[in-house]
Amino acid sequence: MIEVKDLTFSYGKDKQILHGLDFTVEDGEIFGFLGPNGSGKSTTQKILTGILKGHGGKVFLFGQDISTVHTQEFFQKIGVLFEFPYLYANLSAVDNLKYFSSFYPAVRLRDIGELLDMLEFKRDFLKKPVSSYSKGMRQRVSMARVLLTNPRLLFLDEPTSGLDPSGAVLFRRIIEEERQKGTTVFLTTHNMLDADLLCDRVAFISNGSIMALDTPQNLKEKNSSHRIRITYLYQGKREEMIIAASQLESGISFPYDEIVSVHSQEPTLEDMFLQYTGRRLT
């Protein structure tokens, strides 16, 4: 779906932002692009969505060179969720969606009411202007705008930003459903939970270079100490023991009365990001 070869980009002569990125995103994959602010992830997304021109290297989307495919047909096939919910504040949710949908062929469009229901949008606000909405409600309308046209490729920039925990769970479920329909998702985020729960593969980007690219599980396993922390009760006292995972194969070798918890000492994606890039995500 997406093929990027030696992608470079500079703002002006001296300010090089991207230093030769190489990656591919397969059809129906959720690909996470993780990096802190200023790492080049937004610039990459802007190049992929055709907003920024003048890049070096090659970028192919839908099998075609991006430099030549910025036609109306191209924009009909992609959906872009920005980091902030950009909507007309004087229009209602329905009017915003009607306006944005007017640029797409009717056959591609989903039902606005059903979509807003799916996103658990409060019905009382359907006809009120966006200026009266909370950030979470605006984010729901923005997501509706993106999904309204049944895009084949979704670019989502911090999709769960501004949502409460239940809203974030809902959005993750919707993104997962989109993938099951065959939609490819390019997810730009510095939310490790989103990346870990949703992404098939993630790329760590720092200072315009990809420092690591793999599945979240592989990244964590490769760098795992393969140790397990066991919390248990013995003779009325709470104790903790860290053992090698291989030791468990022969059973628990120390005396105990009750096992309270067993945790793998596997690193988090955040730990991995720090290890590969030397920087924290936030």
Added chain:
Amino acid sequence: MKHFGALLMKDVRLMVSGKFFLMSLGFLILYTLYVNFGYIRFMDVGMYQVYMYDPEGTQKEASSLVHRVPSEKELEAALLEDDNGVGINASNGKLQVLYSEESKKAGCHKADYAISLLRQSEKYNARIMGIQTPEQKARRDITCELLFFEMIAVGFLGIAAVIFKEKNMGVIRVCAILPVKRNWFLLSKITVFLLSDLVFAILLTLFNVGLSDTAGILPGVLLQTAFLSIIMALSGVICALLLKDFRQFTLAYLLITIFAATPVFMSANTPIKLEWIRFHPFYHIYMGLKNAYFEMSGNSPLYYLGCLIAVGGLFAVTLYIFRREMGKER
């Protein structure tokens, strides 16, 4: 065309919510009241009354417009009462012209006028230029000035306010990923403002110049209004896209309106002649509008070429800045 229609509707709604049309209507009412109940009445100064004391009846050809008085005292009394009047004392066989201190500057003209009324047989009549009455001329003059001011100051401000709104809402970035040609976003705004300005020009001319005179001058006036409206709309978009916020814009707005309008009005309507004014683009546009109001064919093909180049150049610059704005971070 369906896409363009959607853009137009959205821009109209933005303007309605920004109360732009209401503001234009308010200005239209204000200008109309000013012209009809203020300016025209103020400009309607009666002609000079001529009073003459001629006890021996030496001025036999005197016009019936001359008021004869029976004594010198009454002549002075008439002039004291009518500051604008002019007196002739023909009692000594010579003509002595009298006028009050207040109207000293116009005195020579008054004297010439008064004496001309005494020599009716000489047929000394000035050639009458044009067919408009002084009131018609005054109406066209002030309507032209008000329309020019409206385009320069109010229209410019209106489109900038719309762009600032869209900038603050961030929706310009969404335009970048919609399957619509980029220049349509600009064209729709320009079209809405152009149509609004043309309607304003029609109504302003109709209400202030009068129905019978409007029909003849309207095509020319609308053409000049269109040029000015598009140029000001594009300038407003450029300023709004380049400047950070409305406060910065207010300063730029003051500078533009003062420097665009003041020297033009001064040069065109006062005896002050500025040598460099021929290099001022708005002077030519103002004169183009004035020529249209007075049905004069003073606009050369070079002027129209200049207008088209200005519109094309400004549109290209606006499109470039608009594309740059779409790629910006919030």
